[in-house]
Ligand SMILES: Nc1ncnc2c1ncn2[C@@H]1O[C@H](COP(=O)(O)OP(=O)(O)OP(=O)(O)O)[C@@H](O)[C@H]1O
């Protein structure tokens with residue numbers, strides 16, 4: 160799955176852009192505030208229905224415009240498919256192959272996109288929410304039963320939490336569904352972590368010269384089933400008015416050189432570790448469900464010269480379509496495949 164064409168209207172500083180990317184590699188250069196990250200963001204939005212920067216969808220609309228539009232042509236199962244979306248302050252419209260879709264979430268299947276940006280270390284440093292999202296994105300793309308299971312779990316959790324706040328006596332009516340979907344989710348995530356670990360270890364050795372341990376924490380005590388944990392937590396759940404155990408409390412514990420990565424390794428090492436995990440995910444996705452799209456936003460600002468060259472060289476060996484931004488072409492000299500684009504004041508032109 161690759162991006163064949165992207166037409167952007169009124170997305171951040173990009174008023175009107177037609178982007179015809181190369182199927183393998185694309186370099187996007189431009190000065191600060193020219194619109195490089197905005198271009199990657201537009202691309203990410205087509206795949207995920209959200210930005211990778213902390214911003215509400217309507218904050219992405221160009222100042223003074225009522226809405227932004229993105230029309231992407233993507234290669235999907237051997238044919239071209241058009242994904243269209245419009246985001247206005249109050250409304251969202253999504254079309255997949257000309258047919259209206261219910262939500263932005265439905266886009267995820269058509270353009271698997273992953274990003275490594277200057278905030279990548281947050282995957283390691285911040286709370287477990289980002290790591291669960293990372294994990295679930297990976298499972299979603301390799302395991303087709305995931306989405307339905309995840310939705311069932313979220314529905315049951317929402318209803319149970321609502322009941323805990325309004326009528327705690329009926330909350331346990333949601334337990335069977337919560338347990339069944341929750342245990343299934345747990346099995347899928349564990350299997351994924353087992354598959355991801357050797358690929359991630361390889362990338363961590365490549366970047367950090369260290370051994371990675373990934374430990375999946377279910378979100379409830381290891382010596383209990385989810386049913387036992389829910390029953391044990393019943394009174395606390397009532398006191399807090401929320402379900403305190405289950406896959407929605409899971410985490411992925413990261414250890415490098417036998418030390419917990421969070422709060423222990425340097426910021427630079429956190430960036431490398433997070434990049435290693437994301438690249439491992441892209442690589443695993445390629446082998447399981449075909450190539451996707453990888454965005455590298457300003458890697459030259461994050462990595463020393465030696466690591467940057469190694470990263471760019473290795474990324475080109477992946478089958479995924481790559482988009483790399485930078486202030487100048489010289490910094491990205493190691494990245495040789497594909498086309499080069501220049502962005503200036505929100506205007507894009509191909510230069511090579
Ligand atoms: N909603 C918006 N409407 C109009 N312009 C916006 C909007 N949001 C952000 N911008 C502007 O878009 C410009 C480009 O931002 P962007 O982050 O894409 O630049 P960049 O080329 O990645 O810069 P850098 O090299 O500093 O990372 C900035 O000047 C920013 O203020």
Ligand SMILES: [Mg+2]
Pocket residue numbers: 195196197456457
């Ligand atoms: Mg930028």
